[in-house]
Amino acid sequence: MxxxxxxxxxxxxxxxxxxxxxxxxxxxxxxxxxxxxxxxxxxxxxxxxxxxxxxxxxxxxxxxxxxxxxxxxxxxxxxxxxxxxxxxxxxxxxxxxxxxxxxxxxxxxxxxxxxxxxxAQSLVKDYLSGIFMLAEDQFGVGDLIKVGDLTGTVQEVTLRVTKLRDTTGTVWYVRNGEVLTLGNVSQGYSTAIVDVPVANDEDPSRVQEVLRAALAGMDKEPEFSDQLLEEPSVLGVGSVTAGTMTMQVLLKTGPNQQWGPTRAVRERAQRALADAGVRGPILAGPYGPGSAT
The missing domain is CATH 1.10.287 (Helix Hairpins)
Structure with a gap:
């Protein structure tokens, strides 16, 4: 006892x-x-x-x-x-x-x-991967990420699965253990290259001057000051093909904010080049570039 x-x-x-x-x-x-x-x-x-x-x-x-x-x-x-x-x-x-x-x-x-x-090894793998994703802060709710062939906005993050919504509105459930490569578009900053096509016989230096004048100070305008991190940079000639010379403009914006400035750059470039008399790409006819049809 x-x-x-x-x-x-x-x-x-x-x-x-x-x-x-x-x-x-x-x-x-x-x-x-x-x-x-x-x-x-x-x-x-x-x-x-x-x-x-x-x-x-x-x-x-x-x-x-x-x-x-x-x-x-x-x-x-x-x-x-x-x-x-x-x-x-x-x-x-x-x-x-x-x-x-x-x-x-x-x-x-x-x-x-x-x-x-x-x-339950796959379940354990999912949970361990989820723990490391959270600990390393690889992404969070609201981030735009790329997982394999999927691109979508993170709706929810748990230890087992990550829920994404793509541009069509479809919700995808991705098991954390199956994520091998992941790209986070919302981290740091985003860049975009804008192609501006002109006729291949135009003076490249003159075209660049027109583009720089049209885009100067764009990053300080109220509409784009919260998006552009710096003034758009005219890189120069990107490629030359039959009848077309492509000028390239580099944009550096906040994360996933490049879409609006990209459209604005195309619009301003088109107007400035037209006002300066810079011709667009030469369309190829049946007998060569610029031939009458």
């Missing part, structure tokens, strides 16, 4: 220590999550200038929410891991205190774990 009470006392001590340890670890995790959630993770690229950093800093509120969501998810995962580990340790310790043979039990658990591991 004395041994029974002694074992009960030891079991009570083990459970009490486990509960205290759980409270302590939960407090540490909670405080760590709070500290990390208050930090805005700076993801600006080192090669961005002051203007680019100022423009990208306007999204600091979104970045803070995203940081908080990511850290809270990892904190919840850590709390679950701590609970499971403590429960397993307490159960095994209490059984050992009461003299239950642990060898067969551990062996059975090992065999069951191996069988479960083979059967």
């Amino acid at each position: 004395g041994d029974l009470w002694e074992n009960l006392m030891l079991a009570a001590v083990v459970i009490t220590v486990a509960l205290l340890l759980r409270v302590f670890l939960a407090l540490v995790i909670r405080r760590t999550v709070r500290v990390l959630a208050d930090r805005v993770h700076d993801r600006n690229d080192d090669d961005l200038g002051f203007r680019a950093r100022v423009l990208l800093a306007k999204a600091s509120g979104v970045a803070a929410d995203r940081q908080r969501q990511r850290v809270e998810t990892l904190g919840s995962l850590l709390r679950n891991v701590v609970d499971v580990a403590l429960i397993v340790v307490v159960v095994l310790t209490v059984l050992a205190i009461f003299g239950v043979p642990m060898g067969p039990l551990i062996a059975s658990a090992g065999v069951g774990g191996v069988a479960l591991g083979f059967g």
